[in-house]
Amino acid sequence: MHLKLLQEKRRSLHDFVEGASSNTYLLVLSFAPLFALGTWKTRVSAPMRIGNLIVMVVLLAGALATWLYKRSEKRLDRVDLNLRDFQRLLLQFIDRSIAFFKGIKFWFAPLLFFGISLAAYPALNHFWSQSLCIVALALVFLCFECSVWMCDLGRVRELERRKIEIESLLEEMDGSK
Amino acid sequence: MERQDLLQEIALAVWTALPNFRGQASERTWVYRIAHNVAITFSARQKRRDGVEQPFDAIAPDPAIKDNSPRVVLIDAIQQLKPVDQQLALLYLEGLSGTEISEVTGLTTDNIGVRLNRLKRSLASGLDRKGTADERTSGSR
Numbered sequence: 001m002h003l004k005l006l007q008e009k010r011r012s013l014h015d016f017v018e019g020a021s022s023n024t025y026l027l028v029l030s031f032a033p034l035f036a037l038g039t040w041k042t043r044v045s046a047p048m049r050i051g052n053l054i055v056m057v058v059l060l061a062g063a064l065a066t067w068l069y070k071r072s073e074k075r076l077d078r079v080d081l082n083l084r085d086f087q088r089l090l091l092q093f094i095d096r097s098i099a100f101f102k103g104i105k106f107w108f109a110p111l112l113f114f115g116i117s118l119a120a121y122p123a124l125n126h127f128w129s130q131s132l133c134i135v136a137l138a139l140v141f142l143c144f145e146c147s148v149w150m151c152d153l154g155r156v157r158e159l160e161r162r163k164i165e166i167e168s169l170l171e172e173m174d175g176s177k
Numbered sequence: 178m179e180r181q182d183l184l185q186e187i188a189l190a191v192w193t194a195l196p197n198f199r200g201q202a203s204e205r206t207w208v209y210r211i212a213h214n215v216a217i218t219f220s221a222r223q224k225r226r227d228g229v230e231q232p233f234d235a236i237a238p239d240p241a242i243k244d245n246s247p248r249v250v251l252i253d254a255i256q257q258l259k260p261v262d263q264q265l266a267l268l269y270l271e272g273l274s275g276t277e278i279s280e281v282t283g284l285t286t287d288n289i290g291v292r293l294n295r296l297k298r299s300l301a302s303g304l305d306r307k308g309t310a311d312e313r314t315s316g317s318r
Contacts, residue, residue, distance in 0.1 A: 078197065079193070079214045080211050082281060082283035083214060083283050084283030085283055086214045161225065172259055173261050173283070
């Protein structure tokens with residue numbers, strides 16, 4: 001009976017926490033329609049239109065990819081599995097995370113920046129020359145991309161290290177070590 | 178402090194895993210599974226943070242106990258083992274049966290039997306060697 005009571009309390013707390021994290025997706029999805037509106041309103045200017053469209057698509061794709069990634073992370077709640085099964089689950093999650101950071105996330109930032117640059121370029125061109133605009137945008141892009149890449153590189157290295165540790169543990173359990 | 182952190186993480190993990198408990202194992206085995214999974218993850222994280230292998234803090238000896246008491250000597254010996262063997266030794270010392278240890282670790286009962294026999298021999302010879310070394314040291318004083 002006590003266990004049932006605890007389970008009920010636990011469920012309501014979990015729902016509350018889940019609600020808080022879904023706000024992130026709502027925030028992202030709120031901006032996507034704004035850029036969609038920008039795409040429609042800037043019919044006269046092709047670069048602005050294409051830029052807005054790219055940003056909208058990238059935001060939606062990013063939200064979807066993050067949602068899928070979070071879903072796989074939720075499976076790590078199964079900490080009540082036996083040791084071997086839990087380590088295997090961790091290993092699967094780590095492989096997916098590495099693929100996420102090396103693949104999807106790597107392309108997310110440059111595409112987003114490209115779209116914003118394209119949308120902002122005509123406005124910047126009013127104040128600066130064409131070459132100055134391109135140089136400025138390229139520099140900002142390089143700085144932004146480098147910082148994102150370095151953060152993700154650190155994260156990927158940590159994941160790969162953890163993967164080696166878990167594989168070692170599983171080998172030890174299988175008796176091959 | 179680390180002991181408290183680990184205890185807190187285990188308590189939180191038990192709390193989080195409650196909806197998944199369907200009575201497929203005894204509560205005791207279920208809690209042991211969670212505790213061991215959390216402890217291994219905790220130990221790995223500490224190792225990455227501090228750059229050294231951390232023993233399970235739960236078995237860190239109480240400073241009030243003398244250094245050469247049998248309990249401390251045994252804990253020392255267990256801490257030298259590999260992580261899986263440490264877990265087996267601790268579960269065995271907690272009084273879990275072979276079947277229960279199998280439910281916690283996912284190893285087969287045969288595998289557990291073989292490993293435990295090997296562990297007992299290895300710990301016994303290690304403790305014998307330490308006992309001989311201590312006798313020599315106390316004799317030379």
